[in-house]
Amino acid sequence: MATDRDSVLEAAVGVLSRRPTAHLDEIARAAGISRATLHRIFPGREALIREVGALGLRRFAAALDTAGIDEGDTEAALRRLIDALVPDAALCAFLAGENQLYDDPEINELWEIQDARVRALFLRGQQQGVFRIELSAGWLSEAFFDLVAGVGWAVQDGRLAPRDSTYSLAELFLGGALRRTDKS
Amino acid sequence: MATDRDSVLEAAVGVLSRRPTAHLDEIARAAGISRATLHRIFPGREALIREVGALGLRRFAAALDTAGIDEGDTEAALRRLIDALVPDAALCAFLAGENQLYDDPEINELWEIQDARVRALFLRGQQQGVFRIELSAGWLSEAFFDLVAGVGWAVQDGRLAPRDSTYSLAELFLGGALRRTDKS
DNA sequence: ATCTCCTGAGACATGGATGTCTCAGATGCT
DNA sequence: AGCATCTGAGACATCCATGTCTCAGGAGAT
Numbered sequence: 001m002a003t004d005r006d007s008v009l010e011a012a013v014g015v016l017s018r019r020p021t022a023h024l025d026e027i028a029r030a031a032g033i034s035r036a037t038l039h040r041i042f043p044g045r046e047a048l049i050r051e052v053g054a055l056g057l058r059r060f061a062a063a064l065d066t067a068g069i070d071e072g073d074t075e076a077a078l079r080r081l082i083d084a085l086v087p088d089a090a091l092c093a094f095l096a097g098e099n100q101l102y103d104d105p106e107i108n109e110l111w112e113i114q115d116a117r118v119r120a121l122f123l124r125g126q127q128q129g130v131f132r133i134e135l136s137a138g139w140l141s142e143a144f145f146d147l148v149a150g151v152g153w154a155v156q157d158g159r160l161a162p163r164d165s166t167y168s169l170a171e172l173f174l175g176g177a178l179r180r181t182d183k184s
Numbered sequence: 185m186a187t188d189r190d191s192v193l194e195a196a197v198g199v200l201s202r203r204p205t206a207h208l209d210e211i212a213r214a215a216g217i218s219r220a221t222l223h224r225i226f227p228g229r230e231a232l233i234r235e236v237g238a239l240g241l242r243r244f245a246a247a248l249d250t251a252g253i254d255e256g257d258t259e260a261a262l263r264r265l266i267d268a269l270v271p272d273a274a275l276c277a278f279l280a281g282e283n284q285l286y287d288d289p290e291i292n293e294l295w296e297i298q299d300a301r302v303r304a305l306f307l308r309g310q311q312q313g314v315f316r317i318e319l320s321a322g323w324l325s326e327a328f329f330d331l332v333a334g335v336g337w338a339v340q341d342g343r344l345a346p347r348d349s350t351y352s353l354a355e356l357f358l359g360g361a362l363r364r365t366d367k368s
Numbered sequence: 369a370t371c372t373c374c375t376g377a378g379a380c381a382t383g384g385a386t387g388t389c390t391c392a393g394a395t396g397c398t
Numbered sequence: 399a400g401c402a403t404c405t406g407a408g409a410c411a412t413c414c415a416t417g418t419c420t421c422a423g424g425a426g427a428t
Contacts, residue, residue, distance in 0.1 A: 021204075024415075044416075099202055142343060143331055168323045
């Protein structure tokens with residue numbers, strides 16, 4: 001059952017995004033299963049971590065797909081991306097914190113692909129005159145992801161209301177990334 | 185010699201901010217000392233981590249002091265804070281990533297104090313009409329710290345030029361945090 | 369009801385990082 | 399030179415998470 005695996009992975013994210021060194025015991029309990037069953041599903045800790053990372057990247061890629069970031073106005077595209085990404089902010093927080101993941105060449109390559117897509121979005125926006133050109137597309141991409149991860153942490157710790165998260169993220173980031181049009 | 189301890193801590197930050205689970209061996213080598221000497225300076229891993237955290241918070245507090253965040257125009261104050269904080273961005277990145285630190289009540293209290301100071305700065309700025317009031321001071325503080333940490337990571341990994349870091353951070357964050365004055 | 373499959377609980381074994389110790393060599397001071 | 403101090407290298411002991419195994423009990427199917 002793929003659902004089973006994924007539900008365990010979801011629970012693992014909830015624990016690992018806060019405490020990356022959490023014991024398998026803790027993760028198993030959070031998933032509502034025993035350590036033995038956890039071992040039956042995933043060969044070991046390393047495999048579990050990698051699977052969580054892979055899930056995060058799949059969701060990230062899916063968000064880029066559903067947002068249709070290559071189409072139309074780039075500001076609207078970024079807003080769609082935020083909408084699609086915020087529900088998985090915790091997963092992004094995990095990806096941001098677990099630098100060790102990127103030792104795996106497969107994971108690393110997947111990440112590079114997605115990151116390049118985001119950079120391309122910002123570059124396109126800069127060419128459209130929508131995003132500021134004084135800030136490099138690489139930095140915009142980096143900062144955007146940092147803020148998404150920040151939303152994930154803040155929501156998990158109860159410092160930010162989930163309902164506010166999309167708005168807060170969009171307003172703050174777009175305010176800094178959009179060119180001043182002086183039209184309002 | 186306090187310098188000695190601090191130089192070891194600096195080296196530890198360089199390693200730990202990237203890989204929080206780095207072995208003591210690795211940290212000792214990065215500091216140019218042996219594992220034995222590392223143990224002579226710090227009783228154990230836990231103590232080392234806590235000292236690094238304490239150093240980070242001291243630097244953070246010092247940056248708030250030298251920036252004089254309670255005086256004058258809040259935008260200028262925030263710019264001064266960025267200037268003072270960016271050199272220690274790696275330390276902030278460590279503080280952001282090592283959630284486990286906040287299990288220590290002493291560390292946690294120190295953090296709360298500094299965070300409250302930053303929140304107060306944003307609140308004052310909102311009352312002055314400088315910062316946007318649609319975004320809560322708590323979120324502004326959170327996002328600000330996330331971006332500082334992001335700068336730390338990006339610079340360490342060579343994705344952002346140190347010379348650009350202050351400008352990139354200030355422009356992006358202030359763009360999103362400042363009220364639109366429509367005067368330029 | 370019987371059989372099968374799966375799970376949870378617990379008991380180990382294992383491995384690796386950590387913590388402690390010793391000792392030889394280097395440095396620095398008198 | 400002689401002495402004290404500090405350091406690095408290595409050899410252990412220890413601890414703890416991980417990994418593996420067994421076994422009893424429950425769920426579901428026939």
